[in-house]
Amino acid sequence: MNNHVTVLEIDGNALDHNLNYFKNKLQPETKVLAVVKAFGYGSDGVQVAQYLEDKVNYFAVAYAHEGIALREAGVKTPILVLHPHIQNLQDIVDYRLEPNLYNFQIFDAFLKLADDAPLMNYPIHIKFNTGLNRLGFWHTDIPKIISDLKETNHVKVQSLFSHLAASEDLEEQDFTINQINNFAYIAQEFYKHLGYEPMLHILNTSGVVNYAKAQFDMVRIGIGLYGFGNDEKETSQLKNTHNLKSIISQIHIIKLGESVGYNRAFVAKRPTKTATIPIGHADGLSRKLGNKKGYVLINNQKAPIIGNVCMDMIMVNVSKIDCKEGDEVVLFNHQNMIQHIANVSETIVYETLTAISQRVKKVLKK
Numbered sequence: 183m184n185n186h187v188t189v190l191e192i193d194g195n196a197l198d199h200n201l202n203y204f205k206n207k208l209q210p211e212t213k214v215l216a217v218v219k220a221f222g223y224g225s226d227g228v229q230v231a232q233y234l235e236d237k238v239n240y241f242a243v244a245y246a247h248e249g250i251a252l253r254e255a256g257v258k259t260p261i262l263v264l265h266p267h268i269q270n271l272q273d274i275v276d277y278r279l280e281p282n283l284y285n286f287q288i289f290d291a292f293l294k295l296a297d298d299a300p301l302m303n304y305p306i307h308i309k310f311n312t313g314l315n316r317l318g319f320w321h322t323d324i325p326k327i328i329s330d331l332k333e334t335n336h337v338k339v340q341s342l343f344s345h346l347a348a349s350e351d352l353e354e355q356d357f358t359i360n361q362i363n364n365f366a367y368i369a370q371e372f373y374k375h376l377g378y379e380p381m382l383h384i385l386n387t388s389g390v391v392n393y394a395k396a397q398f399d400m401v402r403i404g405i406g407l408y409g410f411g412n413d414e415k416e417t418s419q420l421k422n423t424h425n426l427k428s429i430i431s432q433i434h435i436i437k438l439g440e441s442v443g444y445n446r447a448f449v450a451k452r453p454t455k456t457a458t459i460p461i462g463h464a465d466g467l468s469r470k471l472g473n474k475k476g477y478v479l480i481n482n483q484k485a486p487i488i489g490n491v492c493m494d495m496i497m498v499n500v501s502k503i504d505c506k507e508g509d510e511v512v513l514f515n516h517q518n519m520i521q522h523i524a525n526v527s528e529t530i531v532y533e534t535l536t537a538i539s540q541r542v543k544k545v546l547k548k
């Protein structure tokens with residue numbers, strides 16, 4: 183049991199709000215897949231999936247064991263495993279997860295497993311590479327895929343999909359539209375020869391924002407669910423889902439000339455009141471936030487992080503703040519604070535969120 187005082191509160195109402203925000207951009211019949219990989223973007227994939235189960239059509243995780251965790255928690259919704267490996271295929275079947283098959287090695291292995299078992303119409307998903315050049319078949323692979331599929335009724339293609347490389351970047355509009363058109367062409371080819379019509383999907387969050395016309399049958403919403411759109415204006419219409427809180431463990435009054443923390447990185451130029459907080463780089467707080475680059479909120483006032491971020495702790499300057507040991511500390515409770523941390527850490531909010539480590543307690547509040 184995790185009884186850590188440093189807690190990430192996941193805001194259930196904010197998840198609902200964000201989900202509805204994106205649903206409102208879609209046709210009523212378009213399905214929604216909620217991406218809950220990487221522990222629900224650093225929150226808790228199981229709690230998020232349990233909360234959203236009746237409100238979305240599909241979940242996606244990156245790796246098989248993430249899907250197994252959802253099934254073991256009782257989640258019944260279809261779960262797409264975006265990046266399975268041959269070593270995971272038996273588990274995928276045992277837990278009724280749905281594999282993305284992206285190359286012939288894994289495609290052949292899964293068809294063999296399905297034939298040997300034998301399985302009946304087991305749902306699979308086929309991914310095409312349309313320009314990201316990460317995972318996926320090439321359009322020239324279609325004839326062989328189709329001929330293999332025609333020889334078996336042990337699997338059934340549930341969807342064909344692809345992934346956009348720069349959906350957030352309108353300067354890459356031509357490239358993106360080309361990806362979408364290629365995908366539509368691939369789907370038509372596939373349909374013509376397969377004899378039935380699997381679902382199609384290509385849009386992630388910023389795809390829905392910028393290219394809603396290409397919603398096809400389903401969209402895959404990740405970061406948007408967790409409160410981030412393409413730009414500040416859009417993000418301001420979404421609600422923050424990740425609230426990271428802790429408490430003050432200890433307060434020190436240090437004298438002029440005394441130092442704080444490792445490497446004596448902070449030296450007091452005047453008598454200083456410091457607070458020690460039980461969260462460090464092992465919890466996902468970047469070391470780049472040290473030396474006054476980052477701050478926390480204590481009683482609604484900014485307290486800069488002084489000295490270096492330790493593995494398990496930070497120290498902040500609370501000279502001007504009325505506070506005591508045990509008081510609440512807010513690491514972030516708004517998208518602007520998360521964006522600020524990402525900027526100072528020289529990264530994107532995706533990394534700031536997913537960095538929140540497993541040591542932090544996770545609680546979903548309805």
Ligand SMILES: *Cc1c(COP(=O)(O)O)cnc(C)c1O
Binds near residue numbers: 388405
């Ligand atoms: C992670 C991921 C998504 C979600 O992307 P967001 O930008 O977070 O909405 C969608 N599709 C695939 C294939 C992914 O890997």
